[in-house]
Amino acid sequence: MKSFVNYLFKNQDLFYKVFLFLLTTFLIVYLFPKGGKFKYEIPKGKPWQYENLYAPFDFAILKTSDELSAEKERINKEHIPYYEYNPEIAEQVKTDLERQFSEVLSDTLSRSVTLALKNFVEETSAEIYRNGLLQEIIPLDQDQIIYLKKGNEATEVSYGNILKQNQLRDFLNRKIDEARLQIFRDELIELFFNSVRPNVTYNESLTQNELESKYNQISYTRGNVERGTIIVAKGEVVEGNKLQVLNSLKAEYESQVWSQANYNWVIVGYSMLVFLALLMLMLFIRKYRYDIFQNNVKVTFIFFNLLLMVLLTVLVIRFNVNYVYVVPLCILPLTLKGFFDSRLGLFTHVITVLLLGFIVPDSYEYMFLQIIAGIVTILTVSELYKRANLFITVGQITMVYILSYFAFTVIQEGSIYEVEPETFLMFLLGGLATLFVQPLIYAYEKVFGLVSDMSLLELSDTNSKLLKELSDKAPGTFHHSLNVANLAEAAANEIGANSMLARVGALYHDIGKMRNPTYFTENQTTSVNSHDELSPRESAEIIIEHVINGIEIAKKRNLPDRVIDFIRTHHGTTTVYYFWKKEKEANKNANPEDFRYPGPIPFSKETAILMMCDSVEAASKSIKEPTSKIIDEFVEKIINKQMEEGQFLNSDITFMEIQMVKKVLKRKLKNIYHLRIEYPE
Structure with a gap:
């Protein structure tokens, strides 16, 4: 019994994810309608592409809305x-x-x-x-x-x-x-x-x-179709009375009272499809975003947003199916991109749209419009903390909806006169509802403890209490952090990484130096070096401790985990080379592990950029007579050494992107040292 309890305790994260997965599946299936699903798409104004269709049972032909309206007008x-x-x-x-x-x-x-x-x-x-x-x-x-x-x-x-x-x-x-x-x-x-x-x-x-x-005496049907009667032949154009008969068959099929056995099979079918869709999402997160998979809060957040979009759509469909496009489905990719990344946002959006395709009318049209809108959302939105960018993105989403709907209507009706202006109003209302994403993100930050670019913008303020304290206690470190932040922001922009995150991470990466500021050369204002009275090993311990101290300070000041990650990884598992070399000269049997940072190594493009920028900026102060050639060789040497030590293996950054970062650093350092072209004498 004790071993079983220990097993449960050790695997509680996994059990929670399984519970969350099954609960979400159950709730989605519970929300879905339980009637049958007509297995044919009705191609209005196009040839029937399936085999000849015969009536599977007796059913009445429904009158069109125009016919019913004419009868009411006559009454x-x-x-x-x-x-x-x-x-x-x-x-x-x-x-x-x-x-x-x-x-x-x-x-x-x-x-x-x-x-x-x-x-x-x-x-x-x-x-x-x-x-x-x-x-x-x-x-x-x-x-x-x-x-x-x-x-x-x-x-x-x-x-x-x-x-x-x-x-x-x-x-x-x-x-x-x-x-x-x-x-x-x-x-x-x-x-x-x-x-x-x-x-x-x-x-x-x-x-x-x-x-x-x-009105209640109006008959909503006109005539009947007997079982076995051919409804439409293969290749026959679906229009006029044929279209109405097919719509009547679909309505009758989906509204039939199912037996308990049939009802149970429908539940099983829905459960399997929803299970598979959510399983794909879970596997995607586990394979490509393992850091998110390990965090139960983040996994819960993703599934909660997916479930929320399904719930809103189901409620709107039950109220009035004509308002289905008022549901701001693009809030989902906007939110997930704001907290995580574009790929996860788009994949979750596609899974959600596939699930909603079971219950919405004209499912192909709906899924096409929503997936295209989701792609546009991911491709266009950038720097969500800027209000103008959000308005531009919402405008583009609304325009894509309108253009796609117009194209579908023209294809189906063969005329622009059948376009319904009311649907355009639904798209506009949906676009306005999408603007609610900003207060929603703020609420999510408070409830789930996550951080978005809007919070990063607040953290980037150098007048914040923590950065002011750093400026007072360790002015040299503060100046170094500002320089690194500028370099990291420029490099991140160059390779398409999150520049705001890279800048904020750079501003706070060395806050641990506030504990012992004089042990770091940038804060030494006199010729006295605090390390002169210490052994190389003791000096290395103090230097390495600034990472641990930084993490402690950051947690006490409630900095987000995404920012603390920069403090953890900005030195990776490199060694304090100066003191290691000094110790080795005195003791050939010295253990290099005593001089190594605890890590981990960078695990994102932004943290990898910070490691490169931090090392290059700090070491550049040792260049006595900088020239363009010296700076180029200097940057290449430092970053190549980090690559040889395997510091970027987990950071999902390519060789090409590293080369682009090198070019940025070279250009920026040359600007800092005001290097000019050397003219021949």
Whole structure:
């Protein structure tokens, strides 16, 4: 039992990766839809490239969206709206008219005139409220038939037969003229306007419910295809009715209710494909980015981002599949390139797109657009910490989306008039969402403890607390670090490495010298050498210790691991040659391992560049009369010696790139020493 526990403890990193791998596979399969997948790509407007296709079962032909829209439009035109008649208002108005009659009209009128006026008011009121009075909001055609609802009964009435409130004055004037009561026109109009109120209102809820009921009665199919009927023959162009029949077959196939056995097999199939895709990603990381593979936090970060993109896409598809291109999938390669490198970013992006190809419509088109956009992202984005670069990259990504979509549409439709402008808006929204990568990277740095180029930009500030302390305690080392940083940045730019990382690593690589600054020649301001009183071995120990001290200081000041790597590797496993030679002269049996730096040797292009620049810059101070030839030989000698000792074997840097770094160092040193062309006498 104890041995088993020890085995688990020793291999806990491996077990964690297996758990992470299986958990990610499970979550992705869980998110995927569990229906069947139609096995044919439908080539709209192109010949059918497969064998003759026969109907595998009976299915109905779905109507096109245009046909359904036409039916809804017809229902809208034929639909009869509902209006509500309120009899209580009519009764209240009748009462108000009787009450105000004596107030508006004079009491001195004769009985016959008063009776005639009362009859007029009563008859006119009855006519106004025969079909009701409407305050018109949505005008209809006068011949439009409507339902006028009185209580529980609804009768058909011509819209023109209902009096509108804005027609009331003309109606009253006409009635007064017909009754020849013009002398009482003002009083009668005042009477009616004081009392009459609209009592007919548009019943929107009832009308809408009736309309929805008719919409629900629409048949979404037209005709049926029986099992065994040929749907499309090989070489036949897929368009018109053939296209709609194929789309109907696909929809029916993917929406069928599966038996438990079939459902389980679908799960097994999805699990195998997702398992293989994620396995390829894991193997890629293990083979080509082994340093990342060994770091569980970084592996978790990569799988988390992949899962996040799948989750966002699935959620958008479930909400509305037309918005699938709003998902900023290019955030994935942008983020991974910002934290790691381009190759890993692109490979992870491709794996993610392949996984999403299972669930998106028009999977080939989707994968083509997303992979091309990912390639453009990797090729164009550089120095992400510069805001202008991010905007330019996002603009290029959006343009690639638009151009690719336009090309696909022209190929499929054979016309530019079928291009949907709404899709361009989706691409623009996706581009805007991609700009969220900067705050996202900041959040990732805090959560996962990683470092990006934006953090490196902050660390490159020479006014930072740690670099100011270095400047105060070891001014010579600080000046040396600045020179090395300039050389490393120029060399990294020359070979396409991360120049910001190389510069920051160079600025901090010698912070360990703050512990014993006077034991390093660049900080000695007098002729007294602290090493004169020490043995060569003791001196070598102090010199070597600056690497260990630097790592301790860096960890206490929370410098990122990517920067600490430069402190660890800037001397590799070389020897402190001066003191080793001095010890060997005194003791021929001296052990060279006592004078060797602990390593490791550089394991990236940037750390290899720092080793070259640090050695060349430090040793260049010993050149008494520099000439162009001397500098060339000097640079060649130092770097060739490092190559012979195998210091660059793990750094993934080529011979050609080393030669390019040499040229940069030679040119920079000549500029530092202000060398001019030697003219013949």
